[in-house]
Amino acid sequence: MSRLALINEFFGQPPNASEHGYQIDHILEFCHWFMGALFVGWLVFFLYVLFRYHRSRHPVADHEGVTSGISTHLEFVVVLIEAVLLIGFAVPLWAKRVNQFPETRDAILVHTVGQQFNWTHHLPGPDGIFGRRDLNLVSNSNPLGLDNNDPAAKDDIVVPGELHVPVNRSVIIELSSKDVIHNFCLPHMRIAQDAIPGSIIPMWFKPIKVGTYEVICGQLCGLGHYSMKGSVVVDTPEDYQAWLKERAEMAAQSQAAPPPPTPGSSPGTVPPPGAPNPANQAAPPAGNQPAPSPSASPG
Numbered sequence: 001m002s003r004l005a006l007i008n009e010f011f012g013q014p015p016n017a018s019e020h021g022y023q024i025d026h027i028l029e030f031c032h033w034f035m036g037a038l039f040v041g042w043l044v045f046f047l048y049v050l051f052r053y054h055r056s057r058h059p060v061a062d063h064e065g066v067t068s069g070i071s072t073h074l075e076f077v078v079v080l081i082e083a084v085l086l087i088g089f090a091v092p093l094w095a096k097r098v099n100q101f102p103e104t105r106d107a108i109l110v111h112t113v114g115q116q117f118n119w120t121h122h123l124p125g126p127d128g129i130f131g132r133r134d135l136n137l138v139s140n141s142n143p144l145g146l147d148n149n150d151p152a153a154k155d156d157i158v159v160p161g162e163l164h165v166p167v168n169r170s171v172i173i174e175l176s177s178k179d180v181i182h183n184f185c186l187p188h189m190r191i192a193q194d195a196i197p198g199s200i201i202p203m204w205f206k207p208i209k210v211g212t213y214e215v216i217c218g219q220l221c222g223l224g225h226y227s228m229k230g231s232v233v234v235d236t237p238e239d240y241q242a243w244l245k246e247r248a249e250m251a252a253q254s255q256a257a258p259p260p261p262t263p264g265s266s267p268g269t270v271p272p273p274g275a276p277n278p279a280n281q282a283a284p285p286a287g288n289q290p291a292p293s294p295s296a297s298p299g
């Protein structure tokens with residue numbers, strides 16, 4: 001990290017842990033220094049004007065005003081720099097985030113649902129297919145309304161609060177909300193996305209550092225908003241498989257009649273990068289963005 005980047009740390013930016021994060025950090029760094037320079041520049045100018053045109057020196061107002069063109073030129077330069085920042089850097093970075101999703105067969109796909117005041121994650125389990133969810137089935141013990149009569153739901157994993165993902169693999173999170181607008185914000189991953197009732201909105205990032213990272217709700221969503229926290233644990237691939245296996249076993253135990261294991265897959269495994277994913281074969285292709293499954297209604 002360059003010495004200049006310390007300005008991000010100074011303003012409380014946590015260390016980056018995602019593949020694209022350094023690009024956002026560079027823009028932030030530049031913006032902070034640029035705004036700092038403007039602040040100092042304007043402050044000096046303001047003080048100069050206060051003393052230079054004090055009432056004792058200029059008892060009568062000058063109605064002609066400034067005749068020099070220097071301020072016009074300066075402002076043009078400022079606008080030009082801001083336009084380059086916005087059009088040249090910020091918009092392309094944002095466009096990549098929302099238009100260029102990774103192949104779903106290479107990524108970990110998770111459905112995440114916000115509610116006052118926690119996050120619940122839904123993983124498809126060994127079969128790679130998300131089970132049906134139904135608003136009418138929502139209860140305290142079934143926060144997402146997962147339909148246990150749906151064969152695809154039998155091995156599904158539902159975890160509150162803490163989501164595990166493997167390092168160096170893209171994660172696509174399809175976000176929704178059960179009540180009000182929340183925002184799934186991962187400061188260390190330099191990504192945030194609103195969770196809106198009635199919509200399923202995808203977001204993606206690629207974690208590059210093993211560790212535990214805070215998830216916060218980025219929208220003021222009610223009295224308990226301050227407590228709406230969770231975590232994303234970035235595991236090594238081995239630890240991730242162990243976590244999945246443990247979760248899949250817990251899910252199987254909670255079912256009255258556990259389903260026979262899918263041929264070719266042991267409990268809790270996910271297809272390796274590039275392998276065909278049964279979930280993708282079942283669903284028709286839908287451009288770059290992962291198609292929101294019609295069965296996965298936001299609870």
Ligand SMILES: [Cu+2]
Nearest residue numbers: 182217221228
């Ligand atoms: Cu919230």
